[in-house]
Structure formats: C-alpha cells, structure tokens
Amino acid sequence: MPSAGRLALASAAAAVRTAGRISPSLGAAAALPLFMNTRPRMAVRAEEMPVIEAAERSELPVPGVRGRGGHAVAYSWPAPQTAREDAAASGTVLLVHGWGGRAAQFAPLVRELRAVGWGVVAFDAPAHGSAPGRGTFIVDFHAAMAELQRRHGAFRAVVGHSFGAFAALIAVAEGLETSRIIAISSPSDSDFLVRSFAAAVGLGKASTEALRDRFARRLFPGETGLYERYSAARHPLPDGVRLLLVHDDGDRTIPLSESERLRAAHSAWLDDQVELMTTTGLGHQRILSAPPVLEAVTAFVSG
Structure with missing residues (x-):
C-alpha cells in the first residue's frame, strides 16, 4: 500500500x-x-544519531525566503586534537544537504573526514531537519554557507548533495572560498x-x-x-578550484546527464581540474554512505 x-x-x-x-x-x-514543499522532514536514523549528538550546535541567521528572517541550525565537529597540532592536516570541510535532506545524512562522511584529521561543519537549512520554518530556497543556503565561512574561514573543501551540490557550485562561483568542491548527484541549473x-x-x-x-x-x-x-553550467568556478562530480548511472531523481553536462562545461574552464566518478546501483540517496564514494571523497579532500 x-x-x-x-x-x-x-x-x-x-x-x-x-x-x-x-x-x-x-x-x-x-x-x-x-x-516549494519541503515536507515531510527527514528523520535522523539510529546509526546517524551518535554523530549528530557529538556535534556543537548553533544558530545561523538567514534572510528567509522572502526576506522575513529566519535561521538554520549549524553543526560543527572540530578536527581531532592530533590533527590540530599538524598544520598539514588543518582545515574545515563544509557539507551541504539537498532539498528535503538534513545534515545527519552526512554522518558516515563526517566519521571518515574526522578520522583523517579534518574538521567538519554542516547545517540544516530552514524548513529542513531541526531548523524552523515553512519554506526556503537557494538564498538561504547561500546565507548559511557565508555565515559558516565568516566563522571558520576558507574551507578546505565543500561537499554538496543534490540541490545542496547545485547551491554550493553557485556559491563558490560567486565567491565562497575553497580549493575543492565535490558535487554529488547535482542538477546543472x-x-x-x-x-x-x-x-x-x-x-x-x-x-x-x-x-x-x-x-x-x-x-x-x-x-x-x-x-x-542560477545555472552551475553557465558560470565557471574560480581558477585553482578542483571539482569532483559523483553520480549514479541509475539515479531516478536527477539523471547522470546532469553531471555530464556539468563536467563538459567546467572542463572548458578548469582544464584538468574536473573529475567525474560514476557509480551503479546506489541511486540518489545510498550514494552518500557507499564505501567507494566515501573513500573517493576523503581522498579528494586530502589530496
């Protein structure tokens, strides 16, 4: 039924x-x-709860979808102490969930990134996860990213999923500071x-x-x-930014052709700084927790 x-x-x-x-x-x-509907809200799964409970939480002010004000909920996992003592491994990675998603979806990736020494920040956008609100759009995602950059400085990398990947690509093209971006299951515009x-x-x-x-x-x-x-296929990323696209060939929500379009566009701007990783059998959601994807993302961030 x-x-x-x-x-x-x-x-x-x-x-x-x-x-x-x-x-x-x-x-x-x-x-x-x-x-514009963001409901129903995605629940935190049992296996994600320990990661979310370990995070430092705070509010992120955002303008609201019509400028009325609101806030997102930020999560921060500082780099392990040993990593903070090693300048070569210092840095923070920003994670951006998709439409209808939440930061908890990245729990497996948070574990992997912190295991190799990176600090991590993420957020629940308005009307998503634990954040209040009845609506949101890309301007709120961008406001949350900008506020996190103000707090943490330039990011080592930005990892986005679905709509969050699209929002991150636009944000970096418009000035969000990072040297690497990983766009998972991203639309092009x-x-x-x-x-x-x-x-x-x-x-x-x-x-x-x-x-x-x-x-x-x-x-x-x-x-x-x-x-x-608001087209990630029409606006180049800044010089020196490396791009990893990850997409499943059976994604029924956003087809692989969208990442192929992004690769074609950015390859013309970034020369050899663009990679496309294609998976099979992971769909639109399981791709976030699949070991081969976690390994590839972690290696790209650290490389």
Missing part, C-alpha cells in the same frame, strides 16, 4: 493537472506550493529543477512556462536573468 505521504502527493499532483487543464495560470498557481518537477506532476508545456514565470516573480521580484544566474 502507498504511504499516506505518497497518497497526498499523488492527490496534489492530480489537482495541479486539473488546474492546468483549465488554464496555464491556474496550473502554475496550484503547482508552485507543491514545487534551476531550469532543470522546474522542468523536471513539471514533468513529474504531469504539467503541460504552457503550464510549465507559466510556473517558470510565477516562480521567478514570486521569489525574486524585480530580478531579471534568474535562470541564467
């Missing part, structure tokens, strides 16, 4: 399609709240996010275009070129 959450989602999608058949404008109006959602709920072409316009007007009023600005 389908879960209650899946039944509710299917019912909402059916209502969106019905509205779209009446008019594209009504379809877009019905679709936008569903597109915000236009993909809108169009893939529209396809998933069955919106027609006219309603999809209306949704793109409504989304831009509602969240970024007065801003032009939204889809050009």
Whole structure:
C-alpha cells in the first residue's frame, strides 16, 4: 500500500493537472506550493544519531525566503586534537544537504573526514531537519554557507548533495572560498529543477512556462536573468578550484546527464581540474554512505 505521504502527493499532483487543464495560470498557481514543499522532514536514523549528538550546535541567521528572517541550525565537529597540532592536516570541510535532506545524512562522511584529521561543519537549512520554518530556497543556503565561512574561514573543501551540490557550485562561483568542491548527484541549473518537477506532476508545456514565470516573480521580484544566474553550467568556478562530480548511472531523481553536462562545461574552464566518478546501483540517496564514494571523497579532500 502507498504511504499516506505518497497518497497526498499523488492527490496534489492530480489537482495541479486539473488546474492546468483549465488554464496555464491556474496550473502554475496550484503547482508552485507543491514545487516549494519541503515536507515531510527527514528523520535522523539510529546509526546517524551518535554523530549528530557529538556535534556543537548553533544558530545561523538567514534572510528567509522572502526576506522575513529566519535561521538554520549549524553543526560543527572540530578536527581531532592530533590533527590540530599538524598544520598539514588543518582545515574545515563544509557539507551541504539537498532539498528535503538534513545534515545527519552526512554522518558516515563526517566519521571518515574526522578520522583523517579534518574538521567538519554542516547545517540544516530552514524548513529542513531541526531548523524552523515553512519554506526556503537557494538564498538561504547561500546565507548559511557565508555565515559558516565568516566563522571558520576558507574551507578546505565543500561537499554538496543534490540541490545542496547545485547551491554550493553557485556559491563558490560567486565567491565562497575553497580549493575543492565535490558535487554529488547535482542538477546543472534551476531550469532543470522546474522542468523536471513539471514533468513529474504531469504539467503541460504552457503550464510549465507559466510556473517558470510565477516562480521567478514570486521569489525574486524585480530580478531579471534568474535562470541564467542560477545555472552551475553557465558560470565557471574560480581558477585553482578542483571539482569532483559523483553520480549514479541509475539515479531516478536527477539523471547522470546532469553531471555530464556539468563536467563538459567546467572542463572548458578548469582544464584538468574536473573529475567525474560514476557509480551503479546506489541511486540518489545510498550514494552518500557507499564505501567507494566515501573513500573517493576523503581522498579528494586530502589530496
């Protein structure tokens, strides 16, 4: 039997399609709240709890999706004392979860990174994990990353998953300081996010275009070129930044072609500083805890 959450989602999608058949404008109006939905919140699994409980917690102020204010929840795991005494191993790695995710998903990676001497910071974005709120978007992810950089300085590396990887790529292109970025299961741009959602709920072409316009007007009023600005495939990373893309060839949420597009774009800008690691059988979520991925990410951070 389908879960209650899946039944509710299917019912909402059916209502969106019905509205779209009446008019594209009504379809877009019905679709936008569903597109921005962050529920249900992901729970912390038992095996992740010891890592989360060991973290130092704090609040991160963010502007809120419409500038009304809010905060994210930050988690910090300082480098082991032995690593702090070794200048060659000093540094902090930032982890950025995806849409509907939370920092606890990175528990296996936190263990691996700290085992080889790195400090780690992460956060639950507004309306995710333990953070309050009913909505969020990329500006809040960027505000949280900027505040963590203010506290910890330039990052050794930034690791993002899904929407978090996309947000991290844009942040680094716009000035977040790091020498390495690992983008796991990343979309290439915000236009993909809108169009893939529209396809998933069955919106027609006219309603999809209306949704793109409504989304831009509602969240970024007065801003032009939204889809050009928020495209990780259109904006190069700074010189000297190395990029590792990790993607499963069977990912049903974000297809491998998105990372292939990112590799093609960034290879033209970063010469030999771009790598793509492809996995099989891990999907969109298990990829975060798979030993080969953990080993590759840790090696890339440390190399």
